[in-house]
Amino acid sequence: MTLPSAHDVALSAERRSAARLLLAHPLVTSDGPHADLFPLVRRHADWLGKRFQQVLGYRLLVDSSYARLFKAGLGAGSGHQFVRSTGTPFSPHTYACLALALSVLVTAPEQMLLSQLVADVRAAAADADVELEETGRAAGKRTLVAALRQLVEWGVLVETHGHVGAITAEGGGEALITVDRELARVVVAGPLAQSRDGADLVRRAADPSFGGPRTYVRRMLVETPVVHLDELTDPERDWLRTRQRREAQAFVELLGLETEIRAEGVALVDPEEELTDLRFPGTGTVAQAALLLVERLVERLRPPDPGHPATGGFLVVGVAVPDGLVDEVLAELVAEYGERSNWQRGYLEDPHALREAALDLLARMRLLAPAGPQRAEGEGLPEAYAEELPEGRQVTNVGEARPRGGNWVLLAAAARYATRVTMPTTSSIRKDAHTQQELPL
Known part of the structure; x- marks a missing residue:
């Protein structure tokens, strides 16, 4: 086997740095915050343009003073919020x-x-x-x-x-x-001229066109924390199952991302912890409350092993969260940590606001999901159903039902944030938080 030359290694590193910059910051200017890396983007513009188009269906425009990567989005309900300097989301x-x-x-x-x-x-x-x-x-x-x-x-x-x-x-x-x-x-990445309204613009932008399932799944892998097989359409799921290991090499070469494959789905992991606009665990009241909330939900709702007869032999991708459990746990957390951890007074006085903010963060991290279909067949659009989901029921398909009360499903990936208890040979017990992977993913 011929080893790559030093020149080839350096070339790959430059292209990967430029690609990572564009993925994290789709608009880069020659005199902006990332001006030091802008020459790399210009130097490798042709290669970057071809690779982004081939892998993700993204168009790249590079000018003398700016570079714009036109991302496509994933459809309604999947966008990333802009926030004010105070951290308040745009209205x-x-x-x-x-x-x-x-x-x-x-x-x-x-x-x-x-x-x-x-x-x-x-x-x-x-x-x-x-x-x-x-x-x-x-x-x-x-x-x-x-x-x-x-x-x-x-x-x-x-x-x-x-x-x-x-x-x-x-x-x-x-x-x-x-x-x-x-x-x-x-600035606007979608096809404005062809769109009837805002909803149509979002739909058209997310359309993978000739790329089909291949392009859409790749976008999901790159733009979301984790992709569950259950949330994909049949063609998308079939493509990912047959290609996931070959795709892993492409993501390493283009973006330096490592592929983590589990029974329930796939996640791309960034060893450098740079390619995200959403950090979890994080700082602040909402992030701390959300981390503690998901930890305790896993402790209380963790199902038997997937191979256990109680699961009927099915792969458990999540567990239905009983009505009232989120409010009960958050009340415990506020009483236990609120004052001594100096949580924001507004959230301490408004438990509903804390609940909504924590659930929103966990949903964006794909650790919780509303019980019900996430996408219509072949589209990036959410659907809603009114069928009741029994409390505490194990879920083998996240899209089984959306209860009237807006119940949630605790997804398998949440288990990595659970408390791990180890029993050494001595009588002492050590608790190592937020590293256990009890559920399969």
Whole structure:
């Protein structure tokens, strides 16, 4: 066997670094936060463009001052939220402001006053018959500022004199901003011209076209924490089962990701812990509560071994969470950790908000899922059913039913965050948290 030369090794490392950068940051500019790696993207633009197209069906556009990887998305309900500097997710009004601002900026002058941009956004909203939160009020001003700050982060707007936050100044504020019209034009990745509305845009963007199941499954592997075989359509599942080990090498070469294969599904693991916008375990009240919640749910609901006769010989991919158990466990956690761990006062006073935030995080990590079908056959769209799911029932198909009460299924991957208890030869017992893999995945 011929070993690769030092040149080949260096070349592969450069291409992999550039690919990882684009996957994590689909819009990279020559003078932005990742300017040091931008020359790598330009140097390997042709190779990167071909590989992203072949593997994921993503289009890459590289210009002298920017590179844009046009990701396709996975369909409705699978997007990643934008958040404000405070960590608060964008509201529908914030997204509306962002879209309206982009519609104005593609034809804006190179430089303009902030007050003129605000006036143009209001006019665009009126023309589109979009009702915005009143931009003259404090809440409306903060919403618009959040959208404009996102554009500053992307490099679409440059704060030449002053800051976009001047909108919120008492009595009004002013700033001079520079507009990059070209960047404004390439921010939206989906096919705007062919789409009837927002839902149609999301659907069309996620369409793998000629790539079919192959391309869609690869996108799921790269863009989500774990892919369960159960959530795939039959053609997608068949393709993954027959190709998963050959695909592992492709992901190592392109992105440096290691493939972890289990009976229930597949996950791509990043040894460098860079390619994620969602860290778990993490810091903060919600992340801490979610980690403790999933740990205790696994302790209480862990099923017998998959081969145990009680499972009927089926592969157990999850366990139905009984009504009220999440609230019960969270109440215990708040009492036990809330004050001494200095959890946010707002969450301590509003258990419902803590519950929703923790469940949302665990669902995005694919550790919990609403009981019911996740996608319609051949589409990236969620469906809902009204069939009841018995409490505590083991689930051999996550898509079996969606109970009226909005019950949840604790998925197999959650077991890696359970407490592990080892019994050494001595009488002492050591608890090693968050590393056990009792369920198969």
